[in-house]
Structure formats: structure tokens, C-alpha cells
Amino acid sequence: MKYASFLAEGQELYGVATEDGMIALTADFPQWPTLFNVVAAGGLDDLAVAAKDRPVSHREFEYAMVLPKARRILCVGVNFPDRNAEYKDGTELPKYMSLFPRFSSGFTGHNQPLIRPPESAALDYEGEVAIVIGKRGRRISQADAYDHISALTICNEGTIRDWVRHAKFNVTQGKNWDKSAALGPWLVPFTDPAQLDDARLITRVNGEVRQNDVLARMIHPIRRQIEYISTFMTLEPGDIIVTGTPTGAGARFDPPRFLVPGDVVEVEVTGIGTLRNTVQDEVQ
Template sequence: MLFADDPGFPGLPDDFIQRGPAGIEAAAAALEHGKPIADIQQFACLPPFRRAGKILCVGLNFAAHAKEAGMATPDYPTVFARFNSGLVGHGQPLIRPRSSDQFDYESELAFIIGRRARYVSEESALDHVAGYSILNDGSIRDVQLRTPQWTIGKNFDGTGGFGPDFITADELPPGCEGLRMQGRHNGDVVQDTSLSDMIFGVKKLVAILSAAMTLEPGDVVATGTPSGVGLSFKPPRFLKPGDIFEVEIEKIGVLRNPVVAEA
């Protein structure tokens, strides 16, 4: 751990990722001289990336989730945008808005672009991924489902969790294939899947997205949630003040957030 005023502080991830692999390597070397953190879970953290130019989210990327939502399995990814203002870090409270009691959770793998990508093939796609983190794509369901465009229901202030860890791609299986992801609501496992079950894996998503837009270093892509969202329970299992939601991804870490009511 290094503080901003410590000698050799490498900058925030938003900064050093712009310098490409060399910037990440330099940051890692600098951080080796810092004081180790025994357990990051005891801290409240800011999101690892706070100035992402694009936060792209993929909907219906697990067949079982598409089925529970009553929607067809897509043959092309459903993509919508989130904004930085809607995300909080590990340990920080998720905010259930005053206007709705349908606050839902979505456990997701996020990947972060490290090299500019435009018209990238699947074969070279992973060369453009710097690393991985965890995202809870918190959703206000009644607002989300009022229109065919999901953006507003996905961007209420402080409704999504992001972090705390950023694990570089070389530390993980290619595309995180085979890793296990769990979502836990007040300790109960409500989502449990292999990341190999994604319809569109990381390689495909980089190739498809980069055919539409230039992906820049620091851009974040959330890869979709499996079955078991709160809306699928009978009665629905929405988040309420006092709840705790955790997303754990094997080899990456745990994102844990309490839930509070909007003041």
C-alpha cells in the first residue's frame, strides 16, 4: 500500500493503465515497496476505476438468466451503458432510492481494456484486456422494465458496486474461463455459476464491441449476470436497507456492500 504523497506513488489505476502494459508493470514494481494490506475486506474502498470513458454492460449473457427473464437467448449481445456516478466501491453502501422498492442485484465479471482496440479479432482479443474485477450491476427493476431501453433503470446514483480488486490478466485463466462466481444475499447463495457458461465470452465481446467503437485503455465491460436475480424469486427477493450483498469470483476476490435507504 502506498499513499498519494509517498515517494514512488504510481498514480491511480485510471492513470497508469493509460500507459499500457509498461505502466501496469511500473505500478506493480512501485507497489512492492509499499506496506502489505493483510485483509482488504476490512476497508471501504473507492472503485478501482473512477474515470472510465465507457462502462459497457452486457445483458442476458447467461442462457438460464435469459430464460428466467422470459426472453429469448440472444444471438448478438444486448449492450447498454452505465456511468461512473452510479457505482460505489467495496464496503461502501448501495443506495436504495426513495422512488422504488424494486432494487435488484446482479453479480458480474468486469474486464478492463489495457490497449486500444478497434476491429480486433477473437484470436487477438485478450491481448487488449489488462485485467479483471467484480461488478454488481444493481438495477431498479420497475424503472428498467418500463421501457425497451434499460439505461435509466441501471444508472440510479450509488446503486452498483465495483471492485475492490483489479487482477491483471496474466494472473488468471484466459478470459477467466472456468472460474466460479457466486452472489450471496445476507449470506444465502442466490447466484452460482461457472464463467464458462457465458453466451458471449470475453474474446467474443472484445471482437464484437471493437467492431462498433474504439475501446480505450481504462474502459470497463461488465459481462452479464447468471440466473438467480431477486426478481426471479417468488416473492421477489429485492435488496432492502440493512441487507448485505456479496459477489465472489474465484481468484479475483469478494465485493461486499451494505444497503441503505436514500436520505
Template sequence: MKIVRFIHAGTQSYGVVTEGGVVDAGARLRPKFGDVTDVLTAGALGELEALTDASADFALADIRYLPPVKGANSVLAVGRNYGSAYADMGTNFPGHPSIFMRRHGSHAGHLEPLIRPKASQFFDGEAELAVIIGTGGRHIPEDTAMDHIAFYSILNDGTLTDWADHTSRNVSPGKNFDSCGAFGPWMVSRDEIADAHALTILHRINGEEIQNGSTGDMIFSIAQILAYVSTFTALEPGDVITTGSPGGIRPRREAGIYLKPGDQVEMEISGIGVLANPVQDED
């Protein structure tokens, strides 16, 4: 099951993606469930699954994509979690996951522009598998952690690298400019991904392959990440956790090559889809 958030004819909603297009779940389930997070909180995914055989209300080409999870919930990101990324840097693996936060406003939807801000020209991104929590909890054991996942998606971890390097311990300023990253195009239910650690991650800029890796290269597994995060904070339905990115981007940075207006960015994860965004300058 694929779930998308969107705007159609000026109305914001959410729906089920089918072969025919989009089934408008919001039109059918509101006011009981105002958004996908409400469905997750109520443990009512069956309400969405029941719509998978319904006739589509409109085509995907007729919607404006929104990030698949509405604001308010946490977006926790794991940095430098792939062996290939450490090979690029020539440093040793860490003893614990490196965690930082992203604002929901730092993410554009599928096909929406990535914004290069006036404050910096050192703009790039990294392809990441995003996990969306379905069942919350605290002190979650590793052996049951995957049961807490409802969906998977793609996140472009957009970064202003000079701002991320302002201090040695806090990358957050470089990760949170408006629409510097992207999230989408939709969420895919956990049951459709047989093995979340056997997915191919691709990153292309203007058709050129920048990253090509596997989620099997993660240093800390998804279960380990969820167990670690839930030790210091309770996870809630709708929380988003990104799981790091493979190597490949560092050579561009070292060569001084960064995103510029007119670039076309694509990030693809097998079993999920392609997240595509153009780049433009801040007004």
C-alpha cells in the same frame, strides 16, 4: 497484482494490495501518473509491478474503498449473457450481445452502502465479471482481444427493475441511479487469472446464496464481446466492460422479494475476491 483506489486520511489515491496492506502508489508516482488510468494509457504497468515488494504504507482496514476505475471512461454492460439466465426466462439465446451503459456514479465502492432510491422499491442486483481495458483499439479481432485486457474485477449490476422496464428496448434508467450498484473491491491483473472462462460467481444476500454460476456459461465469450464492442466504438485504456450474470435472481423477482435497508450483499468471484455492501435508503 491487485490495484485498489481508496481514500486514506482524507486523501484520494491508488495503490498495490500486498499481504501487508496497501502500498500507496499515488504518493510515489504522482504527478507523473495521477491515477491508474494514466498508468494504463502510458503502458506503464511495470511502474506498479515494481511496487509489489514494497512495504505497505497502511492496512486495508484503514482505507475507504473507491470503485477501482476513476470516472470519465465508458462502462459498457452486457445483459443476459449466461445460458442459465435464459433458462430462468425460458427464452431463446440472442443473436448478438445486448449492450447498455452505466454511469460511474451508479457504483459504490467495496463496503460502501447501496442506495435504494425513493423512486422505487423494486431494487436488486446481479453478480458480474468486469473487464478493464489496458490497451485500446478499434475493430479488434477475437483471436487477439484478450491481449487488450489489463485487469478483472467484480461488478454488482444494481437495478431498479420497474425503471428498467419502462420501455422494451432501453434498460438504462433502471441501471443508473446513484450508488445502486457496486464495483470492486480491487482489480486483479490479467496474468493472475489463468482462465477467465473458468471462474465461479457467487451472490449472497444476508448469507443466503442467490446466484452460483460459472463464467464458462457465457453465451458470448469475453473475446467476442470485445470484438463486437470495438466495431462500433474505439476501446480506451480504463474502459470497463461487464460480461453478464448467471441465473438465479429471477425467482426472487417473481416472488416479489427485493433488497431492503439492512440487507448485506456479497458478490464473490474466484481469483478476485468478495465485493460486500450494505443496503440503505436514500436520504
């Protein structure tokens, strides 16, 4: 089952994505205005039941950011060995993970353009897997961590590179430009550890492979991410953790290969699908 948020006939809807189109379910669940509310209430199974044997309702639609109005999005930085080596600072693999927040306004959906602002030409891509929390927890053990995941999706964690260095310690400015990143196309229920443990992530720009790695090589595996983050904050259903990008982002080429209008970026993850976005300049 693939759960998606989409736009059709001037409405913001959610439902189940099929090969033939969307099965809209928003009207069936007025208590849950967005897919985020569905996840926060533990309602994905209810959507599956409602969609059974129901015909497609929309063949013409546009994908939206998969969890609109998500309350908390936390990203893990520098989480693959080759990515750490890119910094060429001679440091060992980090004992603790780097974390930073992103906000839902910074994301768009599948097949939508990433927006390059007039203030910078340094829009970069970062292909990542995102996990969606489905069960509340604090100080969660690694052994129990996967029990707290509801669903998986894909992230292109687009970054305005020169703005991540405006301050001495934080990267928030460069990570939160409106619609500079994408989440989607859909949520895939998490039912088997192999969905993460055996997954491969590939990012292509205009068909050229730029990133290619397996999640098993993460410095801080996803079980550890959940354990560590839940030490200092209570994880709630609907929280999103963006789990880290492999080597190969545009900033690390010499010269850098930043995104320009007309580029097509595809992030493919085993068992989830492919998140595709174009690039365009902001219309002022």
C-alpha cells in the same frame, strides 16, 4: 498484486492492497491522479515496481469505486442460458448480445453501501465479472481478444428494476442511479486465460447463495464480447466491460426478493476475491 482506490485522511488515493493494509502510491505518480489514469497510461507495472518492499502506509481506510472517473462502462445483458430462460418468451438464445452503458457515478466501492432511492423499493443485485481494457483496438479478433485485457475486477451491477421499463427499448434509467452498484474491491492483473475460462461466480445475499455459475457457460464468451464491441467502437485503455450475470437475481423470484436496508451482498469470483456491500436508503 491487487491495485485499489481508497479514501484515507480525507484524500482520494490509490495503491496496492495487502493483507495488512494499503501501500499508497498516488504521490509517486503525480501524472496519474486516479487509478483510471494509471490503467489508461499502461502504468500498472510501474505501480508494482514502486510497491516492492515498501511498508503499508494506511491501515485505516475505506475502499472507493476501483476505477473512479472511468470514461466508458459497457454492460452485457442476458448472457447466461438460464438467465435467458427466465424471460419465458420462448425465444432461442440470442445471436447478438444486448448492451447498455453505465456511468461511474452509479458505482461505489467494496464494503460501501448500495443506495436505495426513495423513488423505488426495487433495488436488485447482479453479480458479474468486469474486464478492464489495457490495449487500444478496433475490429479485434477473438484469437487476439485476451491480449487487450489489462485487469479483472468484480461488479455488483445493482439495478432499479421498475425503472428499466420506463421506456419501450432502453434500460439506461434503471441502470444508473447514483451508487446503486459497486466495482471492486481491486484490480487483479490479467495474465492467464484460465482466470476467465475457469472462473466461477457466486452471489450471496445475507449468506444465502442466490447466483452460482461458471463463466464458461456464457452465451457470448468474453472473447466474443471484445470482438463484437470493437466492431463498432474503438476500445481504449481504461474501458470497462461488465460481462453478464447468471440466473438468480431478486426480480426473478416469486414474489421478487429485492434488497432492503441491512442486507449484505457478496459477489465472489475465483481468482479475484469477494466484493461485499451493504444496503441503505438514500439520505435526503
